[in-house]
Amino acid sequence: MNKKTKIAILGTGNIGTDLLVKAIRSPWLECRLFAGRNLSSPGMMKADHLGVPVSSKGIQAVVERRNELDLIFDATSAEDHIKHSGIFRELGILAIDLTPAKIGKMCVPAVNLEECLQSDNVNMVSCGGQASVPIAFAIAQANNDIEYIETVSSIASRSAGPATRINLDEYLDTTEEAIQKFSGCTHSKAILNLNPAQPCVHMQTTVFAKMPRPDLAKTRAAVSEMVRRIQQYVPGYQMILEPMIENGRLAVMVRVEGAGDYLPKYAGNLDIINCAAIAMAEAYAQKRIGNEGVATKTGIAA
Amino acid sequence: MNRATIVVTDPTLRDGSHACSHQITAEQILKYATAAEAAKVDYLEVGHGNGLGASSLQVGLSLVPECEMLKIARSCLSQTRLSVHVMPGFATIKREIAGAVDLGVDLFRVGAHCTEADLTQRHISYVRNVGKEAWGILMMIHMTSKEVLLEEAKKMQSYGAQGIVLMDSAGASFPHDVTQKIGTLAKGLEVPVGFHAHNNLGLSIANSIAALEAGARIVDGTARGFGAGAGNAPIELLVAAMQRLGYKFKADLYKVLDAAELADELFKENLPTSNAVTIVSGLAGVFSGFAKPVIRAAKQMDVDPRDVFFELGQRKVVGGQEDLILEVATDLARRKKISDLPKS
Numbered sequence: 269m270n271k272k273t274k275i276a277i278l279g280t281g282n283i284g285t286d287l288l289v290k291a292i293r294s295p296w297l298e299c300r301l302f303a304g305r306n307l308s309s310p311g312m313m314k315a316d317h318l319g320v321p322v323s324s325k326g327i328q329a330v331v332e333r334r335n336e337l338d339l340i341f342d343a344t345s346a347e348d349h350i351k352h353s354g355i356f357r358e359l360g361i362l363a364i365d366l367t368p369a370k371i372g373k374m375c376v377p378a379v380n381l382e383e384c385l386q387s388d389n390v391n392m393v394s395c396g397g398q399a400s401v402p403i404a405f406a407i408a409q410a411n412n413d414i415e416y417i418e419t420v421s422s423i424a425s426r427s428a429g430p431a432t433r434i435n436l437d438e439y440l441d442t443t444e445e446a447i448q449k450f451s452g453c454t455h456s457k458a459i460l461n462l463n464p465a466q467p468c469v470h471m472q473t474t475v476f477a478k479m480p481r482p483d484l485a486k487t488r489a490a491v492s493e494m495v496r497r498i499q500q501y502v503p504g505y506q507m508i509l510e511p512m513i514e515n516g517r518l519a520v521m522v523r524v525e526g527a528g529d530y531l532p533k534y535a536g537n538l539d540i541i542n543c544a545a546i547a548m549a550e551a552y553a554q555k556r557i558g559n560e561g562v563a564t565k566t567g568i569a570a
Numbered sequence: 571m572n573r574a575t576i577v578v579t580d581p582t583l584r585d586g587s588h589a590c591s592h593q594i595t596a597e598q599i600l601k602y603a604t605a606a607e608a609a610k611v612d613y614l615e616v617g618h619g620n621g622l623g624a625s626s627l628q629v630g631l632s633l634v635p636e637c638e639m640l641k642i643a644r645s646c647l648s649q650t651r652l653s654v655h656v657m658p659g660f661a662t663i664k665r666e667i668a669g670a671v672d673l674g675v676d677l678f679r680v681g682a683h684c685t686e687a688d689l690t691q692r693h694i695s696y697v698r699n700v701g702k703e704a705w706g707i708l709m710m711i712h713m714t715s716k717e718v719l720l721e722e723a724k725k726m727q728s729y730g731a732q733g734i735v736l737m738d739s740a741g742a743s744f745p746h747d748v749t750q751k752i753g754t755l756a757k758g759l760e761v762p763v764g765f766h767a768h769n770n771l772g773l774s775i776a777n778s779i780a781a782l783e784a785g786a787r788i789v790d791g792t793a794r795g796f797g798a799g800a801g802n803a804p805i806e807l808l809v810a811a812m813q814r815l816g817y818k819f820k821a822d823l824y825k826v827l828d829a830a831e832l833a834d835e836l837f838k839e840n841l842p843t844s845n846a847v848t849i850v851s852g853l854a855g856v857f858s859g860f861a862k863p864v865i866r867a868a869k870q871m872d873v874d875p876r877d878v879f880f881e882l883g884q885r886k887v888v889g890g891q892e893d894l895i896l897e898v899a900t901d902l903a904r905r906k907k908i909s910d911l912p913k914s
Contacts, residue, residue: 462683465885469886
């Protein structure tokens with residue numbers, strides 16, 4: 269009996285297609301459906317080529333195949349996810365939401381994976397949130413009386429599609445909310461810079477914090493530990509500036525090199541949110557199997 | 571000579587924020603805004619150096635909260651209109667723009683790096699929809715071609731921008747660059763085009779005049795050049811030059827000269843000068859606002875601030891990426907330590 273968790277990916281754009289490549293590689297997941305609207309989109313063609321069942325019927329395809337599915341990644345849009353979420357709940361399928369809809373529980377695997385396993389809809393926050401929230405959390409664990417946390421991300425212009433650009437305010441808002449929720453600090457700010465340099469720059473994120481008496485040694489230990497934890501599911505995540513004090517602010521900087529699955533390596537911003545979503549799905553898959561044993565280590569396609 | 575009428579914008583109380591590490595005081599705002607009103611400049615721009623919502627650990631915290639700054643300036647202005655700078659990625663509609671509308675800001679200059687105009691779509695549309703004036707700002711214009719600038723400016727125009735200003739944010743342009751870029755936009759756009767200079771290579775006035783001669787109808791100048799890096803085009807010199815060249819403008823020359831004298835006194839501790847760091851900033855093509863944080867980080871890490879600028883230039887950093895200063899300075903310090911090791 270196949271113990272793999274059967275998944276569907278809804279939305280066949282960059283995010284959906286990169287997720288597909290990652291899901292195929294996973295020993296815990298089996299992609300039973302790749303659904304969108306247009307069978308001739310590059311993502312659809314890639315999926316078809318990889319031997320994954322495809323459909324242009326979108327959410328309807330999910331409903332039709334509900335008996336074969338345990339989990340769905342929604343990589344459509346916030347507007348669509350709001351419509352879809354009720355359907356997923358009715359069907360009893362766990363939804364991992366990659367849109368900015370924010371209906372479900374905010375999930376940052378390095379911080380609250382266990383908790384999210386109780387939820388039927390989890391939201392992957394934002395790319396900048398996946399990079400910065402764990403660092404903010406580590407800083408908050410190591411220090412007292414934190415007054416303010418700020419996160420600044422720089423991404424390659426080419427990695428920011430039209431949806432990212434038009435939703436810039438929502439990105440900032442969501443990222444700030446996640447920083448506050450996970451660090452417990454009530455004041456936060458998120459900043460995003462797009463850099464058009466060629467060759468494309470890798471995603472970089474800086475977390476700044478302000479507090480009366482920073483404990484640098486303790487912060488360094490907590491942040492290093494957190495970076496190791498993130499690296500377990502985001503291999504290209506690296507600290508490039510260890511916690512330091514400059515001009516009265518504590519600063520930490522990380523860089524995210526993408527795995528280069530479907531998207532180019534510089535698009536670490538897209539890679540990290542997908543890696544986080546896969547980590548969530550695999551944890552769910554392992555929980556489902558429980559003590560029944562372990563899935564085989566081979567993917568469904570070479 | 572019968573020349574065009576030029577709109578004069580004065581961002582002394584916004585660009586000058588960079589020159590004093592964002593420590594502009596309430597009293598300075600009150601006094602300078604009063605002088606700007608008397609000088610009849612068309613617009614006075616007020617706020618943090620990177621605009622609304624930019625008071626941050628990344629760029630620097632403002633001494634006076636943003637809404638306080640705007641309230642004070644508003645209370646001083648009646649003929650002169652109140653302007654703010656807006657960079658999507660720093661400011662959001664909900665967090666800052668809506669509030670600034672309520673405080674009576676007249677003009678929102680919504681800016682993006684010169685190749686990223688589509689980031690401004692929602693913000694420009696919002697401002698227009700609430701009945702305020704919106705211009706589009708393209709920053710760091712030395713980093714792209716006149717063709718790309720025209721394409722990006724047209725996007726902003728289509729979002730509803732009522733003017734487009736090109737900012738030579740690194741003070742890296744030469745007059746012939748400005749002539750070509752402004753000329754292309756002046757021909758290709760329906761809305762007026764403006765220019766905002768920095769003086770890193772000593773060309774702020776020359777570039778501003780080149781812009782006017784190429785068809786610019788809006789020009790930015792700050793009192794005594796109070797602005798980032800080596801400062802902006804000094805408004806007193808700009809107005810004097812425009813008078814001599816026969817351009818029409820609303821500003822009163824004597825009162826503009828008075829405002830500059832006042833600025834001399836108000837900002838004397840922080841008036842920009844041309845120095846080793848600002849020149850290198852211009853040569854490297856790095857945002858002028860990086861000068862103070864680069865000097866500070868270079869001192870702490872014991873590296874040459876000029877090396878930091880050239881390295882930042884190599885990496886093609888854009889305005890808002892101040893955090894990379896720390897990375898670059900730390901990296902240079904590490905390399906220096908290795909090369910300082912005694913050779914065996």
